[in-house]
Amino acid sequence: MRLLLAVAVLVLAFVAYTEAQEDTVEGRITKFGHQVTEMGSNLLERGKEVLERARNSEVATASKQFFQSGWEKLRETWADLTQ
Incomplete structure (x- = not known):
């Protein structure tokens, strides 16, 4: 009986x-x-910050202005040649 x-x-x-244990495993999952969701959000925010800093950097701004002025000169030259 005791046994x-x-x-x-x-x-x-x-x-x-x-x-x-099942509750613990479920809670852990x-x-x-x-x-993982929080890490993804943090990574996305940091990525946006890095892109914004790169977009507003001095090198990026100077490069953009250089290519814009070169494109305008090319368009003007092309317009002069076709007239």
């Missing part, structure tokens, strides 16, 4: 332990999903 009672208690303890 049967001890086995029943051990089975109940094992069931409770496995249910607690959910937490991991939130962390």
Whole structure:
């Protein structure tokens, strides 16, 4: 009788332990999903900041102006040649 009672208690303890583990695993997966989402958002924000700084940098602005002025000169030259 004592052995049967001890086995029943051990089975109940094992069931409770496995249910607690399943909740923990589910919680860990959910937490991991939130962390991945947050990391992706942070990466996106940093990428936008880097692109904005590159777009507004002195080198980028000077290069853009150089190519725009060269394009305008080319258009003017082409217009003069076709008339």
